[in-house]
Amino acid sequence: MKKVLFLLLAFSFAYLANAQCDVTEYTNKCAERLKPDGFKYLKSYKLDFMNGSKKQIIYSYVFSNNTSYRITLANGNNKGLFVTLMDSEKKPVASSYLEKEKKYMPAIDIKCSRTGIYYLAYEVKEGKDYCGSSVIGFKR
Template identity: 40%
Template sequence: MKKVIAALSLFILLGVASPQVFAQCDTEKYTEACIPKLPEGFTYLKSYKVDGDGGAKQKVEYSYVFTKGAQYMINVCTEGNGADGIVVTLYDSNRNKVASSLFNGQFLTALTYPCNTTGIYYITYTFEGSKANCGGSVLGFKR
């Protein structure tokens, strides 16, 4: 009985002493909000979950095959109107950085990229002072 009481006391103490509890990241809500933000002429391709797991992950990465001659747009949506410190960086198949949503110290909510070479591109999301480490993103294209 003493072991049960001690274990219960420890459980309660840890629960009360925990200074921060992270809410679940609802990426679906943010990706749904991002789709209509693609400008006219862009066709929706894919949604991406941007979940930094409450700060445990510093980077989330995806890949997609881009086609030469197409223009691509990547939007980021978070709680509110801004990017909340989420930076989108696009790398080509050789891992060379070709575009970023961090421009002159500003966190942009979208980036566009005119593709000159067909190949696999890597889309990374990093968290630079983000409050929630949570968002959604969509990829669109136009020819």
């Protein structure tokens, strides 16, 4: 009986460990998308939507005037994950989801015209891959 309980407990922990969101691979993929155009790594964000129970994840970051930024995204299948960049009043500035084409872009580039706090709102619109990463890079 003890062996059965031990095995059941061991399998439970193995299942939970597998269900966790490990973003290392996605973060590396995002960081690689910065290099070809000379962007420097600034910050990364773990995107864990808790198997769909979280609908949106919002982070904030201070962007500087006259600086170009690239926001990259990655998840398991690169489908459904997108970011909307909003200004300090939470008005949309840019999005990696192209509404007309119904296309998800793996990155967006912006040139900041005003120093201030900006919000990055991440969502998964379709698909079932609720684990991902995002990296912000910059160049002057």
